[in-house]
Amino acid sequence: MTHHVPRVRRIAVAMAAAGLLVATTAACSVGPTTKEEVCDRYDSLGDRLGIGQVFGNPVFSAAGDLADVADRYEGPEDLSTDAQRLESIADSDSTSELELSEATRNVAVLCGHQLGSGSFSPPG
Known part of the structure; x- marks a missing residue:
């Protein structure tokens, strides 16, 4: 023994x-996140969008990742509503581009572009 x-x-x-x-x-x-981290996750979610109804783990995983960083963002913009909506979407089994766009309104303002349109950099 x-x-x-x-x-x-x-x-x-x-x-x-x-x-x-x-x-x-x-x-x-x-820990807290930065604007760059939030916008990186936002663009990552936008890269996974298609046309019409959106299905599949990559979209929901990306929505959950964005919810996490948006919830931990401590800048002057309040992203808590977006974080809650995104978490709800991440826990579902279907969504649409419209629903994702509505759930990321404050993040879109922070990042300066709509979901799926990529970041904007002026020509230099």
């Missing part, structure tokens, strides 16, 4: 270390 105790202990230590690694990695995504 005592022969198996070190092995059990090693497994427990390894599991605890793995849990700590997951907790540490997750903690990196709980």
